[in-house]
Amino acid sequence: MATGRDVAQLAGTSTAVVSYVFNNGPRNVSDETRAKVLAAAEKLNYRPNALARALSFGRTASVGLIVPDIANPFFGELARALEDAAIARGDLLLIGDSALDEDREAQIISAFVDRRVDSVVMVSIREHPDFSAFTQAGIPVVALHPVDRGSAASSITIDYEEAARAAAEHLVSHGYDSIALLNGPYDSVGAGQHRRGFAAAVDRAGTPIRTIEVNSATSRADAAARALDWLARPDRPRAVTCATDEQAYGVLHAAHRLGLRVPHDLAVMGFDGTGHSAFAVPALSTVRQPIPRIAERAVGLLAEADGDPVHEVLGYELELRESCGCGDRGE
Template identity: 40%
Template sequence: MVAMSTPTSHAKTITRDDVARMAGVSSAVVSYVVNGGPRAVSPGNEAKVRQAIRALGYRPNAAARALALGSSEMLAMIIPDAMNPFFASLSRAVENAAAERGYTLLLADSQASLRTERRLVKNFASRRVDGLFLWSELSDPDLMDFEQADIPVVLLNHSTDLATSGSPAILKHGAGDPGANSVGVAFRDGARLAVEHLIGHGHERIGLVMGTNPGGDVDSREVGWRQGIQDAGLTAGPIIRVPFTREGGYRAGQELLAASDRPTAVFVSSDQQAVALLCALQEGGLRIPEDLAVFAFDGSPESEYTWPRLSTVAQPINDLAHAALEALLAAPGKEPLTHIFPAELVLRTSCGCH
């Protein structure tokens, strides 16, 4: 006769109340310890709660918590190059701003690929994050997945032809603008100011090193470079188009070294390109700024540590991060707005300033 085995009962799921009973505290105190707030817990009670968590093997159920709150408490961010110091600084600033409001940030790198960007957008929409920060390769990206899921999106690199006159501007969206809130810097205005500054140093032939854009849109920095030259009645110098990478900047430096009609100054569309460009130029024996003045765009931390130190158009990273978070968490249903910050010139040795 074969003995019939009786089904074993499932192990009891450890709850927050179990932890509270063992630690001798309230369930709310356990929640504060597990979630890092919103209220402070005394060191003694925190130690008791953590000891009980270890003893019982308690694991918070993130899915249940999200269902109860109606929120995943997670935000997502897509950038085109996680290796770029500017994007690294911006990501950290957004992460810090999100943490202040109780959110965790998930970061993804599209590697400047439209195909990868679209895949990541679909992926984050399906995971039901609470919102998305997107630095897109397109001026008007396809956000249908997020719109259908009713999840807010903030575009981080939206630009405008507005000259901001030294103060931030908030614009209502018009025809052709993206259907999401957006935050950005006056790219065209910043590039124009950089060119005007180089002209003030006596330069009459100013070239451009311009990053390539997979979306095919004309970059506002190129428009601003051209406007500054035209306003002064000068002839534009050569344009070198290379990727927004160190390799691209180094290649641009080599092209400038080999050029028979080399300009006396150059505006570079990103700090990352400019750092490598400086390396190539100095390897080739050029003196900066005596033989070629250089002005870049971004204001990344490494611009302060080049030799010579790099003049740049700075983007206000912390202001961008906080404005983007506020735009993402704004009440739904309002008309989309664009928050544009003014450009700021940071003058150092590479342009001829001392």
């Protein structure tokens, strides 16, 4: 490919001027010279090498995103929203999929540090994520989940406990007398929040409610396998609230296989609220996370990062559809 020197040569000027033209500064260039440079660049199909640029400029114009599972539509939507936000600022989003593997996560972190991304948005799969590689490199990080106190990373989240409570409370309001919580792995941070929110809703119910917590990985396959087993029992619950939509889809599938009708025999509530949830069979009631807002705030916060971590809590919305017993299939 043509370099700045090729362009300078053809235009009869210096590489400094070529740079001034392509960056609109920091020095002025006469209209005449500018035109010559542009013409030469056009002719040679010149594109400044972003690597060389980043090396001397000290900024790569890229933000890294690390997600646990890019095949999960929640992260797909998140990636898209972040890419929109990043591109609007002239940055490129680099997406790393840790594939629910801690080693893979570590590899991606190293790759991002080595490539000197300017900032990072992260959804870690670890209980206590280690942000030190980024902080040592001076790369600001925003996590999209709660972080430990004193952590160097910022965070943007909804109030999971509160949202989980709202979801369960809604099922209570339908009058269901036995409700299950299909939670993530028992010891995960997220599971604790869903558990506490669920318990609060049950506590506040006027009537006694039979409850049970079941755990599965955050995947349709695992959730379906667990549900298939547990919904077949005579004492199966009347309703289930799930920690993620992915798990809810697994429950919907399992219920169908068992001949249980949703919501008639089993009410189901999801959590995350991606666009796909509206097209489930039946349409899935869920808690919607404000993905566009999360993305916009994350990118904005990273752009203004001054070293001090910031923690923001955004609102969620209850999306009531057929699966919990609200509305009918026709609407």
